[in-house]
Amino acid sequence: MIFRCAFSRSRRAAAMLLAAALACLPAACSRSRGPGKTIIQDSGSDTMVNLAQAWAEEYAKVEPAVSVEVSGGGSGTGIAALSSATVDIANCSRRFQPQEIAQAKKNTGKDPHEVMVGFDALAVYIHKQNPMEQITLDQLAEIYAEGGKLTKWSQLGVKMPPGSDEIIRVSRQSNSGTYFYFREAILGNGRDFKLGSRDMQGSKDVVELVANTPSAIGYSGMGYNTPEVKALRVSKKAGDPAYPPTVETTLDHTYPIARPLFMYTLGEPAGATRKYIDWILSEAGQKIVLESGYVPLPKAGAPR
Amino acid sequence: MLPAMKRPRWEILAESATESLIRLCGVSAILFVFGIFFFVFREGSQFLFHGFNLREFFFSQEWYPTSERHVRYGALALIAGTASVTVLAMALAVPFGIGAAIFLSEFCGPRAKETLKVVIELLAAIPSVVWGFIGLTVMNPVIINLFHTPIGLNVLNGGLILALMSVPIIVSIGEDSLKAVPDSYREAAIALGVTRWQLIYRVLLPAAKNGLLAAVLLGVGRAVGETMAVLMATGHAVKIPTSLMDSVRTLTATIAAELGEAPVHSDHYQVLFIIGILLFSITFAVNLTADLIVRGVRGK
Numbered sequence: 001m002i003f004r005c006a007f008s009r010s011r012r013a014a015a016m017l018l019a020a021a022l023a024c025l026p027a028a029c030s031r032s033r034g035p036g037k038t039i040i041q042d043s044g045s046d047t048m049v050n051l052a053q054a055w056a057e058e059y060a061k062v063e064p065a066v067s068v069e070v071s072g073g074g075s076g077t078g079i080a081a082l083s084s085a086t087v088d089i090a091n092c093s094r095r096f097q098p099q100e101i102a103q104a105k106k107n108t109g110k111d112p113h114e115v116m117v118g119f120d121a122l123a124v125y126i127h128k129q130n131p132m133e134q135i136t137l138d139q140l141a142e143i144y145a146e147g148g149k150l151t152k153w154s155q156l157g158v159k160m161p162p163g164s165d166e167i168i169r170v171s172r173q174s175n176s177g178t179y180f181y182f183r184e185a186i187l188g189n190g191r192d193f194k195l196g197s198r199d200m201q202g203s204k205d206v207v208e209l210v211a212n213t214p215s216a217i218g219y220s221g222m223g224y225n226t227p228e229v230k231a232l233r234v235s236k237k238a239g240d241p242a243y244p245p246t247v248e249t250t251l252d253h254t255y256p257i258a259r260p261l262f263m264y265t266l267g268e269p270a271g272a273t274r275k276y277i278d279w280i281l282s283e284a285g286q287k288i289v290l291e292s293g294y295v296p297l298p299k300a301g302a303p304r
Numbered sequence: 305m306l307p308a309m310k311r312p313r314w315e316i317l318a319e320s321a322t323e324s325l326i327r328l329c330g331v332s333a334i335l336f337v338f339g340i341f342f343f344v345f346r347e348g349s350q351f352l353f354h355g356f357n358l359r360e361f362f363f364s365q366e367w368y369p370t371s372e373r374h375v376r377y378g379a380l381a382l383i384a385g386t387a388s389v390t391v392l393a394m395a396l397a398v399p400f401g402i403g404a405a406i407f408l409s410e411f412c413g414p415r416a417k418e419t420l421k422v423v424i425e426l427l428a429a430i431p432s433v434v435w436g437f438i439g440l441t442v443m444n445p446v447i448i449n450l451f452h453t454p455i456g457l458n459v460l461n462g463g464l465i466l467a468l469m470s471v472p473i474i475v476s477i478g479e480d481s482l483k484a485v486p487d488s489y490r491e492a493a494i495a496l497g498v499t500r501w502q503l504i505y506r507v508l509l510p511a512a513k514n515g516l517l518a519a520v521l522l523g524v525g526r527a528v529g530e531t532m533a534v535l536m537a538t539g540h541a542v543k544i545p546t547s548l549m550d551s552v553r554t555l556t557a558t559i560a561a562e563l564g565e566a567p568v569h570s571d572h573y574q575v576l577f578i579i580g581i582l583l584f585s586i587t588f589a590v591n592l593t594a595d596l597i598v599r600g601v602r603g604k
Binding site: 080174196 | 365366367369370371372373374381445448452453454455456457535540541542553564565568
């Protein structure tokens with residue numbers, strides 16, 4: 001009896017929810033398919049989601065007849081969505097892998113078309129009270145890679161308050177383009193991450209957790225820098241000069257962990273999508289890259 | 305429904321239509337459960353029977369679903385994560401929940417009781433993502449400062465949040481089952497001159513024990529199945545916990561975090577569904593046990 005009572009209550013709630021969802025359905029449809037409005041679906045990289053949002057908002061002023069709908073979730077999410085043709089553009093902070101290209105081709109009959117839209121320096125963040133100023137790529141690998149030897153701040157010569165000597169590794173979930181890029185660029189040779197890192201769902205979450213945790217280290221896009229955290233200067237190896245993640249150091253390749261950001265479409269972009277991407281590559285679009293905290297493409301002809 | 309009564313045709317039709325609609329609603333619950341089970345099983349079955357390493361799944365803690373060198377699906381750490389958080393949550397929620405149920409049904413005046421019940425039901429209505437947010441932003445610094453640990457997203461945080469989430473269920477079902485004990489039991493006991501404590505300990509708890517056990521088991525089901533709050537509060541780290549201050553990752557959180565990315569029908573995708581089958585089996589077993597126990601109550 002008790003059980004039945006609990007059951008019926010939950011079922012009633014479910015029915016109400018369903019009814020509400022059904023009632024909303026036609027309204028939602030009619031809103032998104034307004035008269036004469038073209039919709040561009042744009043999803044993927046969490047690193048790029050703020051940037052994509054800023055583009056979409058600005059583009060709504062330039063081209064009111066086109067509405068760009070942006071969602072995040074990670075580069076992997078965008079790739080999966082593009083290869084099932086549910087979005088028009090996939091934002092990616094890494095390149096498509098060969099098997100992903102094959103998958104998209106198999107599902108849709110078209111090759112993913114790649115457009116480079118900007119750069120991001122992958123910043124290494126620590127708590128602002130941490131006295132450390134710079135780090136080498138080897139040290140990062142030893143901290144993050146499976147079998148790496150660095151687990152304590154004292155091994156890096158950093159004095160931490162008692163009880164917080166352990167390096168708290170903050171990482172990303174495994175569909176993140178940032179995760180893939182970090183694994184490839186820092187760990188190298190297909191090495192895996194050390195188990196036990198705190199895997200956050202978003203770029204912003206990484207920075208937030210590092211800001212609240214004195215003994216944490218984390219990696220995230222340079223656009224997510226806040227006064228609460230400190231972005232380390234990074235050098236290629238011990239003894240080399242270390243550089244902070246900035247626009248200049250990214251463009252002259254002195255900052256060692258910078259990466260291009262991409263937008264992918266199925267086949268050559270056409271129609272409204274083509275116009276949108278052309279606008280992104282134009283001066284107006286590239287200005288927004290800089291305003292969002294990322295690095296625009298170099299002016300005289302993009303590399304490659 | 306006297307035969308002499310004349311009713312318009314449409315009324316009879318409407319009645320039978322309503323009746324079959326209601327019957328459909330009743331049957332649909334069963335259909336949905338089987339449909340969900342079938343779907344989850346179908347999505348995971350291909351890999352489950354071809355190439356799935358059961359031993360690795362249950363006895364290895366190496367969860368590397370997207371490794372380039374060597375993909376490994378060891379879920380031991382995830383199972384340990386779910387178990388540790390659930391056990392802690394129950395260790396906190398059961399005494400509090402049962403205690404509150406006893407207070408509500410035996411000690412408290414009618415007005416205080418109404419207020420308390422509303423508040424407790426309000427507690428149950430807080431969305432789990434809000435709980436997760438509390439864990440992330442409020443409890444994290446509190447735990448860091450209180451225990452001097454490097455990070456506050458850990459078993460303790462997740463367990464506390466889950467305990468708060470399962471207490472309302474335990475209280476409301478526990479209170480129902482205590483109320484279901486006939487008053488004649490109480491009167492008989494008081495007539496024998498027992499104290500209040502003896503009444504509760506010797507008479508009410510034994511009489512209501514099946515209902516209370518069911519309350520606890522439903523609380524367990526809630527804790528095992530909870531996703532969003534633990535995803536945010538436990539730190540999401542693949543690790544077998546050795547203390548309350550270790551970050552863990554649960555089975556549910558793993559599905560939530562990884563399913564969106566895994567290419568449909570890939571091995572990774574199917575392993576996530578196999579985790580789903582495991583979770584389904586756990587909650588099914590727990591709910592079935594609770595149901596059988598309650599049936600035991602009715603059979604008496």
